[in-house]
Amino acid sequence: MWEPNGVLSIEPYSSKSVGQQSHKHIVQEFLxxxxxxxxxxxxxxxxxxxxxxxxxxQFIPARCEEQPGVAQQIGGPLSICSFPPDYSKPDSEDIQAVIKHIKSLQLN
Structure with a gap:
């Protein structure tokens, strides 16, 4: 504490009471x-x-067909699936475009 003459005075305190209050306060804050x-x-x-x-x-059943001869071209099987209501299948031009795209990916 600063006194009027500008000197800092140190006052003794009971460390036990301050420590217990501090600990109790910390526990209360934590809880x-x-x-x-x-x-x-x-x-x-x-x-x-x-x-x-x-x-x-809703589960929608699909009809899937493996494309024969494609496995050698792309390194694995290719299944084309069609869905209801009309189960329309892609034409061969679309299938060839997919095969070309898979080849261009250069997957190793």
């Missing part, structure tokens, strides 16, 4: 923070499902 964190996590867990709608997906 308060832990309590707030638990409440926040609980609120997040409980409120998240309430705001999201469950999505349902």
């Amino acid at each position: 308060a923070m832990l309590y707030k964190s638990l409440l926040f996590c609980l609120a997040a867990v409980l409120l998240t499902p309430a705001h999201s709608d469950a999505k349902e997906y």
Whole structure:
């Protein structure tokens, strides 16, 4: 503490009482923070499902055919799949474009 004459005076204190108060204060702060964190996590867990709608997906069966002779060209099998309602298949020009693109990737 500074005295009026500009000299710093040191006053003795009881380290035991200050240490206990400090420790008690730290424990109280920790417990308060832990309590707030638990409440926040609980609120997040409980409120998240309430705001999201469950999505349902319908299984759509596909018809897949392996393309014969393509495995030697691209280094593996190529399956072309078609989907409902009309199960339309790509023409040979589209299939050749896919094969050309796969070859251009130069996968090793």
